[in-house]
Amino acid sequence: MTLLDPRIAPPRTLEELREDVVRRIKGNGYPGRGIRLADAAAAMTALTSLDPDEWASVWTVAGDRVVEEAERTTRPDEQRELFKTAFSTYTMGRFPTPVTPGKRAAYDKALAAYMRYADLLPQKLEVVRIPFEGAEIIGYFRKPEGPGPFPLMVQCGGLDFWKEQVADEALSYLPHGICVFGMDMPGTGQSPIKGDVGSERIFSRVFDWAETRADIDSTRMFMRGVSWGGHWATPVAIAEKDRLLGAINHGGAVHHFFQPEWQLKALGTREYLLDLFGARANVFGVKTLDEFLAYGSRMSLLIDDQIDRPCAPMLVMNGAKDSQVPIADQLLLLQRGDAKEAWINPKGVHMGFGAGWGPERTIRDIIAPWLLKKLAQHDSGQS
Template identity: 30%
Template sequence: MPQWILGDRFETTYPHKGSIKALWETKWKFCASKSIYPFHDGAFEDFEPIFEKLIAENINDAFSDAYTNAFLPIASSLESQAAEALNYGHPDKAAELYRRASVVLRISRFPYVSPNSRPENSIKRVAFDRQKDVYLKAASLWNPIIKEEIIPHKHAAGKDGAQIPIYIRLPDEASHGPVPVVLIMTGLDGYRPDNSQRTHEIINRGWATVIVEIPGTADSPADPADPESPDRLWSSVLDYMAQRPEFDMTRVAVWGLSAGGFYAIRAACTHRDRLVGSMAHGPGSHHFLNPDWLRKVNDHEYPFTITDSWAEKYGYDSTEEFIQNAQKKFSLVETGVVDQPNCRLLLLNGVDDGVVPIEDCLVLFNHGGPKEGRFFEGMVHMGYPNSLPVSYKWLEEVLSPNKTEVKN
């Protein structure tokens, strides 16, 4: 068994585990009060009564219908208030209320929505579909707006679906000529409607953004059980982007978030000739699929259990089958993907990550081309908040090296 850098915490059950009350009081109440992950863009007053209800009714299973149902009345109230504000000529207020409703729906459908789910048999799918609807209502009132495009998956093969839903946001500069692009690869629980602040920062730098969900999550058409399906997915997305005159295809960078970081690493190798850089933020690569890690990760910092969601995300019918077999099939080290050359690749994470071990970044320095890394002592998964200024600074160097620095 590896001697994990996480040390004694590897064997520790984190204090928020075991109940919604513990999660709220030791972890999420603070996050909600500060509007930080996973409550970014949200309002504390929307969530406090919901969690008081969950605690009072002893609803502890986030995968249950009862959990999701507890959020829906407040989401509906916010939607109604937004529609009324819009009707009375207050678009800014309407946008704020729609955005808040979207965040309530985000937490209601946590921690995972499967592409195989359908509204008739999954309340989390219902909540996610509502989230997308109200989010786009909010985003349609912003300047510039976010638009959804449904594009052809022209490289689809095997069990891949035929269409790829993406979000696009273009800066004003795109009306005068092609601009750099950040291709955001989303995570296990964060999907297209969950990246507002990133798109604000990107747009403010004069770049466009394209947001795509990773295989095995949300609306992704990529076959989750096929290790090569992401390569086909990104080829189709990049081919579509190349047809758009607003995008400067000589300056495309990837930003992979959490589980999306795995795909950012892979794309840095498989699509190295089409990218100027790739940023893997909180990524797994190899060790996170080690059976020893997987048997303890549910006790660590993730709000709920994670292995069942990971198993379905990677196309397994059983969690035990995933634990026993996924590393050999999907590891970027085992499969030799990272022994290829790569484009510029930045690895970012907290050293004390209990979701994916920091070893998954470190091992990559022994494979393929040179890598860049920034790891934050004492920080957990993603290295927030310290990692964000580093993220934008690196993107500025890659995409706009001669432009005056933009403040974060």
């Protein structure tokens, strides 16, 4: 576990952690969605310390059991769902980020289980590897049936919601004729770079790749970032204003989130399941709290008035009661720069969820209609 500065809330005790994990999974709460209660109970019973590799080990054992079940069944639908469950279980083992040997091993198993699940879906998943600065961008591409070319949405996840979950969300866009490229935001998952000023260039490289594909209509492209990943939608909307029909900042940071006052407030609570500081610090590749606070402040979009630069059309989304990213960041976006559209749930928490709004409804009722509206405006020659 990351050594904590006294300004950071102490971790849960072992008993508190066990109880909170089971409580969240009983309520299908994040980050336990998709994990079976019996598997969680067994893992928490086996957990005897707060050591991160023991945490990884008990979830890896649970995930291995689910994989064994999947390999025994002869029913394809059941096998597919079991591999998906195994992915969720291993993902809890690497949670929030794989920075120890045991967590890295759990993450490797999560990736393998996800691919076995994806191979059993009727919708093909293409693993894309794009050369990038001596390394590679690894992304998941899903497209509707037919030759295309299709409009494209590039989407990144956030702090611990990565491209595998994004690739599953992509299934909601295929019926609308939209293909999706899911990727990890800088500093997470398999991203080849850390989060830093200028890291939005990684998304530009993906749009370059899209222009080489006959099945993608590169005149009809979008960007969406969720949670912390929503931050990247704004500099991308600025950098790629001439290539994008729109960008969606869904609960992403702009300025206030990066300030020490907000970070110390967030890190002083135990709302997050475990090691929030370790996960956030890893995005930047720093170790100490002072390094993190100084580094984060560089990311503000108020520096050099970036927020005021011309940008692609934007949809700004969040909940007014968000405790992870202050709603003041979304209000800044609406008050500065080009005119933007917004969906703010007055009763919603992070990303606007709650009060009858969840991920599925938000995509169905807000995001997909906005994308389709922008496509229709483009096709009719409107700005």
